Amino acid sequence: MTPLNVRSWAEEVAVLMATRLGGVRRGESYDLGVMIRRRGGALPRKLLKQAETLRDAERVTNAPKIARQTDFGDAAQAHADLVAYLKPFGRVTRMQERATNFAASVLFGLLVLGIVIVWVLVWQGFV
Template sequence: MTPLNVRSWAEEVAVLMATRLGGTRRGEVVDLDTMLRRRGGALPRKLYKKAVILRDAETITNAPKIARQTDFSDAAQAHADLVAYLKPFGRVTRMQEKATNFAASVVFGLLMLGIAIIWVLVWQDYL
């Protein structure tokens, strides 16, 4: 586990957080620290702590002498857990959620329209 691996792990987790949880503008490239500040609260507590471990490990890689002496096994485990949580929520799942939300909105609108029509009919003494 080299410091370059840790940086790539942090970038991967930041990209997954941006695509899954939002918090970025179109075309914006963010790092893990920024994503934790913006959308870290959307992660479960245990995974947030692991993301902090990964962020701290990435910070350590900025000092080459310290990075060569550091064991990054905790960062590797944190990366694996975060990717396992964030990976399954892909484009298909988001599209299904959008379709479900749209269908629910249409059904709710029709229900409100039906209630309004019945209320008008009762108010005009047709029912």
């Protein structure tokens, strides 16, 4: 386990948190520390501690001498647990959102069509 692995793990967890839990504006860059601060409360307490462990391991990688002496076994376990939790998270919710958005767009179209029909009837003098 090299420091480069830890950085990629932290980046992967940050991306998963951003896509699954939100908290990032369009076009904004983010790291694990920012995502923990913004959306860490959405994680279970045990996984929040593991996310903090991974964030701390990532910070250690900024000091090369210390990083070579550090065992990243806890960070590897934290990464595995966080990815296992965040990968399937939201699959049903995303499907429900798609169905809701589709239904809302159909209803909006019908509403606009009804307004146009009423306007035409009023304009022609039928109502």
